[in-house]
Amino acid sequence: MGFWKTLCAALAVAVLLGSAPAEARFGKRSKPGTSDAKDSDDRDDGKQAHRATPVGRLASDAPVRSSVRASGVGVGWFDVLFISGPASYHRRAREVAPRGARAPRPAPLVHLNVQGDSFGDTGGALDLFMALDGQRWGMDARVSGIALSADDGSDDTDRLTLLDAHLTLSPWSTERGRFRLEAGIASAHAPDAIFVGPSFAASLEACIGPSPFDIEARIQAVPFPHRQVDMQAGLAVHLGALNLRGGWRTLYLSDAGQLDDGVVHADLFSGPYLGLGLSF
Template identity: 85%
Template sequence: MGFVKTLSAALAVAVLMGSAPAEARFGKRSRPSTSDAKDSDDRDDGRKEHRATPVGRASDAPVRSSVRASGAGLGWFDVLFISGPASYHRRARAEVPRGQRAPRPAPLVHLNLQGNSFGDVGGALDLFMALDGQRWGMDARVSGLSLEPDDGSSDRDRLTLLDAHLTLSPWSTERGRFRMEAGIASAHAPDAIFVGPSLAASLEACLGPSPFDVEARIQVVPFPHRQVDMQAGLALHLGALNLRGGWRTLFLSDGGHLDGVVHSDSFTGPYLGLGLSF
């Protein structure tokens, strides 16, 4: 039951990361204020790293802090997981006479839509499409985030995350699939655009003879910005239709490339989704 341990570990990490407050908006220039100027005068070590501070406590950071983590709310629709070939495997297995090997699965095309809620912080809407062969494949996705402003303005902050990956499946059977992914990712923030390498891994496995699959995925962008995107949940396969639900945690940091101050955000909350595989 290796996939159960993997799912448990992913969920535990997601909860731990989501429980910590994060700082002023990723990729957004510092907006000076009176309190910020005073804090800046009091600093004598010359460092410009913006660290998270719990709500209700004073901060020595040069930028006003803002809570960017929440675990409340409802999701809308899904996408971020690659629609597994599990339903195809089940059908193929059922059609093969006893004693014969199930046919190798044909390439599968997946189209998905996912909605994420980050409580009163905001939410995200994701789209992606993927192609799965027996071993090789590809996927491309876009995630649009709409967030409450952190500087008291009336306009909402919007972030767009894009990535494109080639995928390799070292394990692909009628019971599920494990993928290793590599490609390129970009983050479009209010005051900057970051482009860097992206690595990911995903797992999906059948839960016995039921129509449910367990799914988990993690994506990491190490530089120039830092991005960690994790989610885990269950998928219900109804023929070509896939219904999904689970939990997502997203961490973003600009590494201080924008104005010498590290701006980071952490978002967490449930997601719901809808997909088609054919």
């Protein structure tokens, strides 16, 4: 229960933070004059503006310039493919196994997936997944293409691409579901920078009684050189080898002041996702 309480609390905090105004896109240099114009507007409104903090002089009380974005509920993009294979496989195994007999150990499963995310008026994402699950060891690869409305008031579109590849270990893998620990490498391709760093994740899929429904949750973190936290939780319903998924995703990105403009650019996106998948 501690895992679920922590995940729910993190999602709640992320949604609350998402109401703050956007000022600077992750991995995108601040345009000259943007800060001066904003400072002037803030002085006219009687408010004190935050100054950009140069890299190397960050203090605990130094203002950090960030863009924090989250969606309203909105309508999620349609997904074309996703699976939570181990749970569906275990469910099929229980149906085939004789009464009282132990379900067979799962053979390696290949998963091919696509997921759509809506971030409200901010934009959305399309995610591709591919995974291989054995009894204990496996692999997982993901790519997420994110399209966002520009944060400078123009009609342009900012595009981000997130890639990661993990080896997975399943300390818990039974007929009731699977818990994975993951480690590997991740990259973030932003408008003005490319970041590559270590990546760690944990995911859970668990059957809800004899029903066709599963609970699913995943959290991924990249500690450096940029900061990335990707969380999602929801339900999956199984229709044979096919399943449909839906839930909520929250994504936080920060370039940690790695750009040459001396500003910490950060974004927080949050919204619903829908999915559809196959396993074989």
